[in-house]
Amino acid sequence: MTKAYPYPIESNAISSFPGSQSGPSQVISLSQVVRTVRRNLMLLLIVVAAIFSIVAVMTFQMVPIYQASAKVIVDQRENSVLDVGVLSGLPAAPGVFETELEIITSPVLLKRVVRKLELQKYPEFNPSLYVPTSMEVFKGRVTDVIKSLIPGSKEEIKEEAVLTEEEKAQAVIDQAARILADKVTAERDGRKFLFLVTASSVDAERSALIANAVADQYLVDQLDTKFDETRRTNAWLDERLSGLRQELNVAESAVEAYRSANGLLSTKGSTLTEQQISDITAQMITQEAEYSEKRARLTAVRNSLNAGSGAEGMSEALQSDVIRNLRTQQAQITRERADLETKYGPRHPDVISIVGEEKDLRAQIDAEIRRIVSSLESEVSIARRRLDSLRESSNNLKSELSQNNRATIRLRELERNADASRTLYEDFLSQFKETNQQESIQDADSRVLAYADVPQSAALPRKAVNLALGLFLGVAVAGAIVLIMELLDNRVSSGEEIEERNGVPFLGNVPLLPSGIGSKVQPGKYLIEHPMSAFAESMRNLRASVKFANIDNPAKLVTVTSSFPAEGKTSLSLSLARISAMTGSRTLVIDGDFRRHQLTETSGLKPEIGLVEYLLGEVELQDAIHRDAETELDILPLTSTRKTSRDVFGSKTFDAMIERLKVDYDLIIVDTAPILLMAETRVIAAKSDQVLVAARWRRTSRAALTQTLGVLREFNANVAGVALTFVDLKRLSKHSGAALSNYKAYSKYYINN
DSSP states (O other): OOOOOOOOTTSOOOSOOOTTOOSOOOOOOHHHHHHHHHHTHHHHHHHHHHHHHHHHHHHHHSOOBEEEEEEEEEOOOOOOSOTTSOOOSOOOOTTHHHHHHHHHTOHHHHHHHHHHHTGGGSTTTOGGGOOOOHHHHHHHHHHHHHHHHSTTOOOOOOOOOOOOHHHHHHHHHHHHHHHHHTTEEEEEOTTSSEEEEEEEESSHHHHHHHHHHHHHHHHHHHHHHHHHHHHHHHHHHHHHHHHHHHHHHHHHHHHHHHHHHTTOOEETTEEHHHHHHHHHHHHHHHHHHHHHHHHHHHHHHHHHHHTTOOGGGOHHHHHOHHHHHHHHHHHHHHHHHHHHHHHHOTTSHHHHHHHHHHHHHHHHHHHHHHHHHHHHHHHHHHHHHHHHHHHHHHHHHHHHHHHHHHHHHHHHHHHHHHHHHHHHHHHHHHHHHHHHHHGGGOOOSEEEEEOOOOOSSOOBOOHHHHHHHHHHHHHHHHHHHHHHHHHHOOBOOOHHHHHHHHOSOEEEEEEOOOOOSSSOOOHHHHHHHOTTSHHHHHHHHHHHHHHTSSTTSOOSEEEEEESSSSSSHHHHHHHHHHHHHHTTOOEEEEEEOTTTOHHHHHTTOOOSSOHHHHHTTSSOHHHHOEEETTTTEEEEOOOSSOOOOSOSTTSHHHHHHHHHHHHHOSEEEEEEOOTTTOSHHHHHHHHSSEEEEEEETTTSBHHHHHHHHHHHHHTTOOEEEEEEEEEOHHHHTTTSOTGGGGHHHHHTTOSOO
16 A cells, blocks of 8 residues: 655655654764754854853963973993992983983972072062962952852961971972972983973073073982992992901801811812822722732742742742852753763762752752742732732721711802802902092083073963864864754754654644734634645645545544644644635544643634533534534534543444544544543544644654654554644754755745745
């Protein structure tokens, strides 16, 4: 089934309606921004002008401030006096330069500047010398009056302590230093080893003097710090050296005492026991060789004897002079015996005598051999005993060496302690000598690269910047105010938002009628008196939109309702009914507001019988209907005296009446009570062919309209759309789209706007 939405000429020309979308559009167009600005243009201009004026007045009343800057460069030198406390040369470590910046603006350094330049004598740094202007006196009085009016804002009077003249002077200097701290800044120039010391003052020359004095005092502070650190370090080193010297003596004495007590005397880097073991080891090697040799000789001799070899087979015998002599004699006797035996025979006395001599010689040789063997045995025994003695001595020395080695562990510990004390003592002694030598040649880690010049123009206030900032701030504040107002604004303003937010057609705008002098204009009468006005045209368009909301089934029974009272619902119902009657259609308007019956009062009727009387069966229907003489509109009113608690709209009598009236009339309009307040309105809305919802322009809230349409959907009512009432067409262009912005062009078609 196709629906047509004929719009009045005051409405927006929207080609299609997003019936399936119920949420608002999330895209803010430029035209919406322009309309918002136009709506609040006067507020925007007032806020911008006020803030700009305040900033301008404050700017031109500000006292000129002059700024001068001195440059201090940091020398990166590695000539440290001592590694334990005296610093010379700033390392390029994180945080070092930030620390130096804090030193430049420290209270101690600034107090020196105050004393050097005698800044406490100037009112800028001594508030007690400042003479306020008449404007400042006035502001102070106004402030005091305001504070006195605020409960609990009275300041308690504190008793001031009695100070001496010296304490008062110091207090003045301290106060001047605190004020100076707000006027002096120090910052690093990018990543360079450069500081910019900037000073501000109301006097141009004084600003340069302050900047240069701060830079000089920073260098002086560095030198003073170094001298103080060096002196403190020397005193500490001297005291420390005395203690280290005593510790070294005690450690060395402990080493020697322990060495003597444990027999750990040493020469040429080794202990006496180690040297003795070395000597005995060498002797053992020699003795073992000698013992082996002699034992071998003895073995050889015994082997020869066991083998039956004579003296000729023994090397020991051959080496003996006695045996050689005896062998020589034996050989000579053997020759003589052989000669005698040859001459005289073996039994000759001479032969027997020489044989005896030969036996004696052989006995002597045997005896000598036995002596040699015995001598060898004795030598082997002696050598073995010597070797055993050396081994015993070696074992004893090794045992002693083991004990010495265990004692050496403690000795080495004592020696390490002594060496550590000696090294530490020597290092401190060397550092002490170096510190004494360099105490008189200290220099600062920084130097002034460029002293500040006297500024030729004031740095503050920056008038152009302040004025631009004031303008920007005014625009920003005004924009914020307008934005907040727009966000807080929950009133229905245009047909676009009705369609976008609620998914129902927007049927048109009912113009706001011009106010009469001394009395309000009645819409019904105005419609009759000005049939070619914009108001009358809006009624014609509304009639067409409602009646033909469903082209296939034109509406006959139309209910007009609203969310709350005073939204123009009754005036809209009567005006819509009259314009329908004026077009020649048979039209009936029914007053369905049983509590207020405003339509009856607006139409000027004071009936004695009406709708309730007919529904109760007391009168005939034609007797209850009244005719409007000017428009031939039929009106079914309500009497002011007759009340009922019955569900009139839900009765079968009412249904039968509607069916009967549909036969007799082309259009039936029912003016009901506000739907959010009265339940019977929902009943008649569900039975109507179309429902027209009236919403007062810039007064009805979006939430109320959404709730109203939600109730109608719950009762399956056919909502023809929403009409905005009391619309100021001249202001509407600031809230609605481009089509309504041309109201002046459309107005030429109306005799009365």
